[in-house]
Every structure is written in C-alpha cells, then in structure tokens.
Amino acid sequence: MRRHITGFSNPTVKHLRSLRDRKHRRRAGEFLVEGLRLLEDARSSGRVPRLLVMAEEREPHELLARLEREVEAAGGEIVTTTPDILSKITGKANPQGVAGVFAEWDTRLDRLERSVAPIWLVAQELRDPGNLGTMLRTGDAVGAGGLILVGDCADPFSAEAVRASMGAVFTQQVARASWEEFIGWLRAGEGQLVAASLREAVPYRGADYRSPCFLLVGNESRGLPEDYEAECDLRVTMPMRGRADSLNAAVAGAVLAYEALAALEG
Amino acid sequence: MRRHITGFSNPTVKHLRSLRDRKHRRRAGEFLVEGLRLLEDARSSGRVPRLLVMAEEREPHELLARLEREVEAAGGEIVTTTPDILSKITGKANPQGVAGVFAEWDTRLDRLERSVAPIWLVAQELRDPGNLGTMLRTGDAVGAGGLILVGDCADPFSAEAVRASMGAVFTQQVARASWEEFIGWLRAGEGQLVAASLREAVPYRGADYRSPCFLLVGNESRGLPEDYEAECDLRVTMPMRGRADSLNAAVAGAVLAYEALAALEG
Numbered sequence: 103m104r105r106h107i108t109g110f111s112n113p114t115v116k117h118l119r120s121l122r123d124r125k126h127r128r129r130a131g132e133f134l135v136e137g138l139r140l141l142e143d144a145r146s147s148g149r150v151p152r153l154l155v156m157a158e159e160r161e162p163h164e165l166l167a168r169l170e171r172e173v174e175a176a177g178g179e180i181v182t183t184t185p186d187i188l189s190k191i192t193g194k195a196n197p198q199g200v201a202g203v204f205a206e207w208d209t210r211l212d213r214l215e216r217s218v219a220p221i222w223l224v225a226q227e228l229r230d231p232g233n234l235g236t237m238l239r240t241g242d243a244v245g246a247g248g249l250i251l252v253g254d255c256a257d258p259f260s261a262e263a264v265r266a267s268m269g270a271v272f273t274q275q276v277a278r279a280s281w282e283e284f285i286g287w288l289r290a291g292e293g294q295l296v297a298a299s300l301r302e303a304v305p306y307r308g309a310d311y312r313s314p315c316f317l318l319v320g321n322e323s324r325g326l327p328e329d330y331e332a333e334c335d336l337r338v339t340m341p342m343r344g345r346a347d348s349l350n351a352a353v354a355g356a357v358l359a360y361e362a363l364a365a366l367e368g
Numbered sequence: 369m370r371r372h373i374t375g376f377s378n379p380t381v382k383h384l385r386s387l388r389d390r391k392h393r394r395r396a397g398e399f400l401v402e403g404l405r406l407l408e409d410a411r412s413s414g415r416v417p418r419l420l421v422m423a424e425e426r427e428p429h430e431l432l433a434r435l436e437r438e439v440e441a442a443g444g445e446i447v448t449t450t451p452d453i454l455s456k457i458t459g460k461a462n463p464q465g466v467a468g469v470f471a472e473w474d475t476r477l478d479r480l481e482r483s484v485a486p487i488w489l490v491a492q493e494l495r496d497p498g499n500l501g502t503m504l505r506t507g508d509a510v511g512a513g514g515l516i517l518v519g520d521c522a523d524p525f526s527a528e529a530v531r532a533s534m535g536a537v538f539t540q541q542v543a544r545a546s547w548e549e550f551i552g553w554l555r556a557g558e559g560q561l562v563a564a565s566l567r568e569a570v571p572y573r574g575a576d577y578r579s580p581c582f583l584l585v586g587n588e589s590r591g592l593p594e595d596y597e598a599e600c601d602l603r604v605t606m607p608m609r610g611r612a613d614s615l616n617a618a619v620a621g622a623v624l625a626y627e628a629l630a631a632l633e634g
Contacts, residue, residue: 143611146611147611232498236616236618236619239612239615239616239619240615240616240619241610242609242610242611242612243606243607243608243609243610243612243614243615244607244609244610245607245609245610266616268612268614269611269612270610270611270612273610273611307630340509340626341509341510341511341626341629341633342509343508343509343510343511343629344507344508344509344510344511344536344539345409345412345413345508345535345536345539346505346508346509346534346535346536348509348534349505349506349509349622350502350505350506350532350618350622352502352616352618352619353502353505353506353618353619353622356615356616356619356622356623357622357623357626360606360607360623363607363609364573367607
C-alpha cells in the first residue's frame with residue numbers, strides 16, 4: 103500500500119515520531135531505523151520493515167527500489183512525505199531521506215541456542231545506548247552468538263543503539279533478563295561466566311577461557327556488584343597503567359572478547 | 369574573587385553558555401567542565417579552573433571547599449548562581465551543581481616528548497567526541513603518552529569528549545596536527561607507525577610492535593586513506609568473523625593498544 107502524507111498532524115506522523123520514545127516503542131512493539139545503509143543491513147539479514155517512510159523528492163536508488171518491492175511484497179506500507187515531516191519524524195535537521203518501521207522481536211533468553219557460538223557478551227545495567235550498540239558491533243566482529251542484557255539496560259531498539267551497532271542489531275541475537283533469570287538459564291547448561299575484575303583476579307591474557315564463554319561487563323558507573331563477580335567462574339584483570347582503574351564498558355568487553363577469541367581458536 | 373549572579377542576561381552567563389559551542393571555545397581559548405568528579409580529576413592533575421560556577425544552595429563538600437580555596441589562591445573567580453541559570457549554562461535539566469572554566473592548553477605536536485611512553489594513540493579525522501574521549505581513557509589505561517589528533521577531528525575540549533575521557537583529558541597529552549605535520553614530526557625521530565588494515569596486513573596478534581609505537585586509527589565512516597596506510601611501518605589485521613569488516617574506532621584502538629602493550633612489556 104502506498105500513501106502520501108503532507109500534514110504534520112497526520113496520525114501516522116505522530117505515531118512514527120512517538121517511536122523515538124522508549125515507552126512508546128515498548129507499547130507499540132516497533133522501532134524506527136533511519137537511513138538506507140541500516141535498512142539494507144536489515145534486509146540482507148531477512149528483516150523487512152512494516153512501513154517505509156521517505157521524502158517525496160529523492161534520487162532514484164537501486165537498493166531503495168528493491169527495498170520498496172520487498173516491503174510491498176510482504177504486505178507492508180510505503181509512505182511518501184515532505185522533507186520537513188521526515189525531519190519531524192526522525193528528530194534530525196537533515197534526515198537521510200528514508201526510514202523504516204520494524205516489529206521488535208522476541209528477546210527472551212530461552213530462545214538462545216548457546217552452542218552455536220564460542221563467545222557470548224553479557225551486559226549488566228549498561229545504560230548508554232551507544233555502548234550497547236558498540237557491543238553488538240564487536241559481537242558481530244568476534245563471531246559471538248549475541249548480547250544478553252541483564253537488569254535495567256538501555257534499549258537495543260533505540261535509534262542510537264541501532265546506529266552504533268552498524269546493523270549488528272539485525273544479525274546478533276539479543277536477549278533481556280533479570281540477573282536471577284540469567285543465572286538460572288546459564289547454570290542449566292554449559293557455559294563459563296567470565297568477568298573483568300579488580301578482586302582476586304588472574305591476568306586476562308592467557309587465562310583459561312572455555313567455550314561457550316559468557317563475558318560479563320558491568321554498569322558504566324558502578325561496575326559489577328560484588329556478589330555478581332563472586333558468581334563468575336573466572337575473574338580476569340586487565341593492565342591499568344594510569345590514574346584510572348577502569349575502561350569504557352564497551353572497550354573492556356571488546357578487549358576481553360578478542361582475548362577469548364584468540365584463546366578459544368588456539 | 370566571589371560574585372553572585374541572578375540574571376539570565378548577565379554577560380558571564382552568556383559567555384559560559386557560549387562555551388558549549390566549539391567556535392566560541394576556540395575564540396575564548398577556554399572550555400567548561402561540569403561536575404565535581406571531573407573537576408577533582410583536573411585538580412589532582414594540577415589543573416585549576418579560572419572560574420568556578422556553582423548553585424547557591426548546595427550541600428557542603430570537602431572536595432569542593434578545597435577546590436574553592438585553590439581557585440581563589442590562584443587568583444580565579446568564584447561565581448554562585450541559581451540552579452536555573454546553572455541549567456542554562458550547562459544545557460542540562462539537572463546540572464551537577466558545579467562547573468569550572470579552564471584555559472585550553474597548547475596542543476602543538478612539537479611539545480610531545482615521544483620517549484616518555486612506549487605507546488601513542490593517533491586518530492585521523494575522528495569525528496565523534498565520545499570516541500575521542502574513550503581513546504583518551506584507554507590511553508591512560510595502557511600507559512600511553514597521549515593522543516595525537518590528525519586532520520579535522522572532534523574537539524578534545526568539548527563537554528562530551530571530556531566526560532567520555534573520565535578525566536584522562538587532564539592526564540594524557542593531546543596534540544593536533546595535519547597529516548603532513550604529523551608525518552614530518554614522526555619521521556624526524558624514532559617511532560613505528562602501525563595501522564589496522566584490511567590490505568596486505570599481518571595478524572595483529574604477535575606482530576612486531578616496536579617502541580615508541582604509534583597506533584593509527586582512521587575516521588569512523590571512511591577508515592584510513594590508502595596512502596596513509598601505505599605510509600605505515602606495520603599494517604595489522606584483526607579477526608572479523610561477522611558480516612561487517614570494521615570495529616568502532618575507539619574499540620579498534622583499544623584492542624590494538626592492549627596487544628601492543630602485551631608485546632612491548634614482553
């Protein structure tokens with residue numbers, strides 16, 4: 103179905119705009135992705151938007167034409183509108199000319215098949231959506247199975263997380279759980295829980311990583327609670343040669359993930 | 369000197385507010401840092417603000433009292449104001465109650481003493497201030513000498529970069545240069561230039577890193593220009609097991625930096 107919208111007060115415009123807000127995303131069960139590059143990442147991962155919204159005057163583009171065909175074939179909607187309204191929807195002065203609405207997918211832990219990958223990333227109360235997206239991107243790079251979000255984390259379907267993931271939100275598995283749910287699930291099968299720690303830890307380099315290896319990164323400000331660290335099978339420490347005693351959460355996860363990858367691939 | 373300001377249109381308020389803008393920072397040669405924690409990081413690194421601005425009603429705090437004394441001893445100014453005006457200055461709904469104005473310091477390349485550290489980070493056209501701050505923070509952690517910003521990079525004195533650096537902007541050396549200036553300076557002394565690359569590269573693990581080692585990270589979207597890569601003494605490649613062929617710039621820099629640290633420390 104194709105529609106053209108010219109009014110700022112159109113209900114579709116209001117709805118799309120509301121998806122910038124986490125509460126509205128959750129209620130609608132959908133999220134907005136801006137820009138042809140991310141939409142193409144989604145498409146190549148088998149995710150087709152329910153609705154495509156684009157500026158009426160735009161350059162013809164082969165990838166966009168294919169995307170339009172796929173949206174229509176899947177029974178989705180294509181909306182054309184003015185650049186001003188597209189700005190209003192995306193909240194950007196210069197939006198990229200096209201955005202898509204996707205249904206959020208199931209993020210329950212019991213959907214994960216832990217044996218498919220040697221490495222999984224686990225984030226505890228990770229609040230920064232940019233860090234969350236960066237961890238998804240790193241997960242893709244190290245061939246991780248996915249990212250498990252424990253406790254009150256940023257929303258993986260926020261525009262900032264999707265953008266920072268560079269499309270990895272479409273390829274990496276994402277699960278959300280409480281700490282108790284996560285530990286229950288983890289201990290019901292194989293899996294080594296590893297944390298970067300300052301307490302009773304061995305050097306991260308050459309540590310005894312085992313597959314499937316779950317690399318746990320704590321909250322940006324407070325790090326991991328002591329009892330969460332105590333639950334870990336392996337605590338590792340990274341050199342800290344400077345004044346500070348911690349790294350950016352996404353950086354710490356990446357340094358650990360590359361070390362585990364090297365260890366597990368021998 | 370102490371002053372109390374109650375008017376939104378006060379010239380000091382306007383000036384402080386203008387420091388959120390890069391152009392005004394550059395013209396004034398000063399920048400604004402918000403929050404007692406960062407101000408304390410600065411103080412412990414020997415950087416005392418020219419001016420301290422704080423909400424009139426605040427909890428007494430020993431660190432803040434010490435900071436006030438140091439500012440006054442150095443001939444600086446202390447301004448008290450309303451929470452609303454502090455919000456206006458910092459651009460935040462809930463500012464942290466105190467902010468300080470610092471003189472920007474000299475960022476010329478020829479001030480760097482390359483022999484003081486085995487590792488230096490170099491960023492080419494790094495546009496994201498969060499990435500820039502994260503690289504400073506990583507630099508602190510690996511004991512790097514500092515961060516060299518090549519070409520048109522984000523401003524290391526922006527609020528976002530300072531915050532992401534977690535205070536490392538006060539301890540790490542920062543230099544800014546064109547590519548030609550940087551290469552001229554580098555080749556006038558000892559130093560190995562290393563880049564992460566997809567072209568003709570050796571595995572990053574176990575590569576022949578040499579001190580002082582300059583780790584070059586390219587622009588977030590375009591990566592390094594081919595001729596910049598060609599100038600490097602060592603090109604290394606990191607495993608990419610997923611769909612994408614790159615990492616977040618600050619993550620790539622950190623994984624390389626920890627590898628180089630392990631190699632150089634034996």
